[in-house]
Amino acid sequence: MKRTTLSLIAVATALAAVTGFAALTAPGEPAAATTATPAPQAARLPVERTSLLCPAPSGxxxxxxLTTSYTPPGTTAPAPAGDGTAAKPGAVLAVAGNSDAAGGTGGKKTKAPKAPATVTTPGKPVATETDGAVTHGLTGTxxxxLAPGWTVQQTTLVPAGAARGLLGVTCSAPDTDFWFPAASTAKGRSDYIHLTNPDDTLAVADIELYGPEGRLKxxxxxxxxxxxxxxVPVLLGPLLAEGAQENLTAHVTTRTGRVGAVLGSATDGLGSDWLAASADPAARVLLPGIPADATGVRxxxxxxxxxDADLKIQLVTTNGTIVPAAAESLHVKAGMTASVDLPDLTRGAAAxxxxxxxxxxxQVPVVAALRVVRGKGSDQEVxxxxxxxxxxxxATVADNRAKGTALALTAAGEAAQVKVTASAGTEGGTPATRTVTVKAGTTTVLTDLAPKGVKGSYAVTxxxxxxGPVHAARTLTVTEDGVPMFTVQTLVDDRGTVQVPTARQDLTVLDD
Incomplete structure (x- = not known):
């Protein structure tokens, strides 16, 4: 899931160079098979091209x-190819036009966002602000x-109205398969799946919906x-003839082409946010970064x-791993959506x-997601x-603020050490790096991430x-009229390098 789009130029160039070398130096007679040497290991090289897609921010x-773009420093640039085919540095976002679909714009004239700022140097984030309704997505390359690790964050604040809230999404790579647990068509809720096509050819996507009784028509x-x-935004409610469903899982696949997909959700009186796709189905699943003051978790x-999957539920806290009192396990029937509410889950500690x-x-693979609520009464946010x-x-997350940013690091297995780097800000500051130890079976939360003298927003890598393995998530909080508006972005590996196979001369394949 969310696999970074990799250029084939590096692979083709490497193979062409090796093939050419073999052809020019091949001996007159085939080499003896007994003198064959082991094939060299594949080289891991920086990617030369990265594509990202962002949904339409808000109506x-x-x-x-605020759209923030950033490439972390430290990855060696690919060496230019002798024939001039190496990619030139650049990181550009362009507007993707809006089209009608089920529950789409209904043919209304829509507004395009401002041309986003362009990253020119690794290590320095840039940001562009856009006010008002924007119903166009973005495609970027x-x-x-600037390709290895390129990250774009889109953060939207809607201070009032039915869809008020802080909506954050890390723009993702185009793909062909996405899972969205925690979707809904319940009364008072509006869930749209935004599909963005980055290519010059038509893409066709299927949307399947699974409820507690299985796949729905x-x-x-x-x-x-x-x-x-x-x-193309697709409203889920009108897709179902069987009535409203409180808990759904949406599955997006493509028949032709590839798309970026993300689910936007708004609930009357509760707030709104983006739901990124779940990680690929796995038997062991971790959902990082539940805020300490969460008042409701589903x-x-x-x-x-x-x-069927029988899952043990555990909470990885700052002090250790425990079984929550609200629920110890969850039974998930094959092809059916299961859910459980976990009240008072964190008890004042992030986990x-x-x-x-x-x-x-x-070992039965599953996909999963959490809906998290903070606040009470009319001051709730989701x-x-x-x-x-x-x-x-x-992994990198952009658009962090001097106040209201928290990074959760979870080592669910053995202890781990990670390097955490806060970049300079969009308007100045000095980068800062630290090494953090995360104890086995615990979650460490960092709230003092802002580097010295930072101005504007900054990136965290x-x-x-x-x-052992470490999972990470960033929570960004902006308090508006007493409402703790917040958004959580999980950190996904940036796939900044790719293995390039190393070819060697072997003329024995020509023997009859």
Whole structure:
């Protein structure tokens, strides 16, 4: 899921160079088979091209959207190819036009966002503000030295109205398969899946919905057409003929092409936010970064395969891993959405939720997400946390603020050390790096991330140093009229490098 789009230029160039070398130096007679040497290991090289897609921010006339773009420093740039095919450095975001779909714009004239700022140097974030309704998504491409680790964050503040809230999303790579547990068509809730096509050809996407009784019949059996370089919002409610469903799992796949997909959710009187896709189905699932003052947490899960899943629920806190009193386990029937409310889950301490098989011998993959509520009464706000994979090499989240930013690091297995780097701000400041130790079975929360003299928003990069797997999530909080508006972004590995196979001469393949 969310796999970074990698350029084939590096692979093709490397293979062409090696093939050419073999052809020029091949001996007149085939080499003896007995002298064959082991094939060299594949090289891991920086990517030369990264593509990212952002959904349309908001239809509210009072919305305020900040788009922040950043490439972390430290990755060696690819060497230019001798034939001049190497990608030139650049990181550009462009507007993706809006198109009608089920529950879409209804043909109304829409507004395009401002041209986002362009990253020119690794290590320095740039940001662009857009006020008012923006119903166009963004497509972006970074090349050369700006490609490895390129990250774009879109943060929208809607201070009032039915869809008020702080909506945050890390723009994602195009893909062909997405899972969204915690979707809903309940009364008072509006859930849209935004599909963005980055390519010059038509993409066709299918949206399947799974409820507590299994797959539901929808009104779009022929799929959703997403025109080239455009965004299509699809409202989930009208897709169902069977009535409202409180807890759903949405599954997006493509018949042709590829898309970016993210779910936007708004609940009357509760708030709104984006739900990013869950990590690929896995038997062991972690959902990081539940705020300490969460007043309501709902877990929604689905087992996509043919087997039921019995999951043990554990809470990884700052002091250790415990079984919450609200629920010890969850039974998930094959192909059906299961949910459980977890009241008073954190008890004043930030934590992450860990799901593992109750029977270690029965490893059934699942997808999962949390709906998290903070505040009480009319001052409530909502956010979502999807299951996420651990950071294997490096992950970055942009648009962090001097106040209201918290980074949760969870080592659900063995202890780990990670390097955490806060960049300079969009308007100045000095980067700062520290090494953080996360004890086994615990969550560490950092709230003092802002570097000295930072001005504007800054980026945070996490890199494992030693020990076991680490999951990470960033919570951004903005208090507006007493409402603790917040959004949570899980940190996904940036796939800044790719393995390039190393070819060697072997003319024995020509023998009859």
């Amino acid at each position: 509210s006339e009072i919305a305020e959207t 970074a090349t050369g030295t 929808t009104s779009i059996p022929e799929g959703v057409q997403v025109p080239p370089r455009s965004t 877990l929604v899960a689905l087992a996509p395969g043919d087997s 992450s939720l860990l799901l593992t098989p109750t029977d270690p011998k029965k 956010a979502f946390i999807p299951a996420t994979a651990p950071v294997t090499a490096r 996490v890199e494992p140093v030693s020990g």
